[in-house]
Amino acid sequence: MAVASEVSLVVKRLSAMLLFATLSLLTMARVEAALPSSVLKSGDKGDNVFQLQLTLYQLGYLTVLPTGTFDTQTTSAVKAFQTTEGLVVDGAVGNQTWTRLQAIFSTTPKQYHTVQAGDTLWSLAKKYKVTVNMIAQANNIKDADVLKIGQKLIIPLPKSVTTTPALTTAQKSDAQKAREIADSLTPELLKWSEADRLFPAKSVARIIDVETGRSFRVHRLYGHNHADVEPLTAEDTAVLKELYNGKWSWERRAVVVEVAGRRIAGSINGYPHGGTSITTNNFPGHICLHFLDSRTHETNRVCPEHQAAIKRAAQWNPEIIVY
Numbered sequence: 001m002a003v004a005s006e007v008s009l010v011v012k013r014l015s016a017m018l019l020f021a022t023l024s025l026l027t028m029a030r031v032e033a034a035l036p037s038s039v040l041k042s043g044d045k046g047d048n049v050f051q052l053q054l055t056l057y058q059l060g061y062l063t064v065l066p067t068g069t070f071d072t073q074t075t076s077a078v079k080a081f082q083t084t085e086g087l088v089v090d091g092a093v094g095n096q097t098w099t100r101l102q103a104i105f106s107t108t109p110k111q112y113h114t115v116q117a118g119d120t121l122w123s124l125a126k127k128y129k130v131t132v133n134m135i136a137q138a139n140n141i142k143d144a145d146v147l148k149i150g151q152k153l154i155i156p157l158p159k160s161v162t163t164t165p166a167l168t169t170a171q172k173s174d175a176q177k178a179r180e181i182a183d184s185l186t187p188e189l190l191k192w193s194e195a196d197r198l199f200p201a202k203s204v205a206r207i208i209d210v211e212t213g214r215s216f217r218v219h220r221l222y223g224h225n226h227a228d229v230e231p232l233t234a235e236d237t238a239v240l241k242e243l244y245n246g247k248w249s250w251e252r253r254a255v256v257v258e259v260a261g262r263r264i265a266g267s268i269n270g271y272p273h274g275g276t277s278i279t280t281n282n283f284p285g286h287i288c289l290h291f292l293d294s295r296t297h298e299t300n301r302v303c304p305e306h307q308a309a310i311k312r313a314a315q316w317n318p319e320i321i322v323y
Helices: 002-034 047-059 072-084 095-106 121-128 132-138 174-185 192-198 234-243 304-313
Strands: 111-114 152-155 204-209 215-222 227-231 249-259 262-270 287-290
Touching (some): 047 132, 121 152, 132 262, 192 262, 215 234, 262 304
Antiparallel strands (some): 111 152, 249 262
16 A cells, blocks of 8 residues: 555656646747747837837836837837846847846736726726737737626736836826827728738628717628628627618728727728628628728729728727727
């Protein structure tokens, strides 16, 4: 019996060691995957820069909201971090700076919000005075409609950093911060090539009608010159039909597309045509969703009516949204 107990204890210890080693390898793989493929420096743009800025902002080194552009404020923030951590101070982010940044960030306490009924990324952005994209990036959210009651979200708020005089900068006024938040909620005028990347086939987006504030969800089917989309549910179809006074129409309507934590100016028509993949949404086909510089499929030309609606959508003031 004693021998059996000892053998069992050894097996448990070996299993624990194996589990620890496996988790360690997985953690290393995650950190390694997060490393930028090249040095990030002044003038760079993209998701890696946004993630860098988001981390610097939460650690208190960056005092402006992330933009995705490696600007002078980002360079100053990187240099301040490098100074504090005893790294080479060059304002660029290579593997050493990035790895150290992530190591420090992983041990920093986070601010959380538990999702309640009625919460959306946009309402939370306004509540905490951050941007929608910041919350989406911090929580790896690709679809704004995935929020569930009880879900815990990281709210990327900054902590106070006073360890070095190099970090002191003029604080923004409440009016300036309010303008930044308003800018984050205002639709982006993105070209079709970028909108196509953010809203790929088989993904879901929410469409807000600029005139009424009513919104409905759509599923993207396909489309190479613009997006062909279909209402996600019968309830979404009902909203779409109400926008056109109960009758399907080719009329262009200015809309805002919420997808991947972004708001993009767009234009739709309201007439079902072509293929469909959802059989339970009471909609016999799909509609066209256009973005800046997108083209029609039949003529391969830019539609002036759609483009005019898109430009109206880009001027939308997001005060009332009916979800």
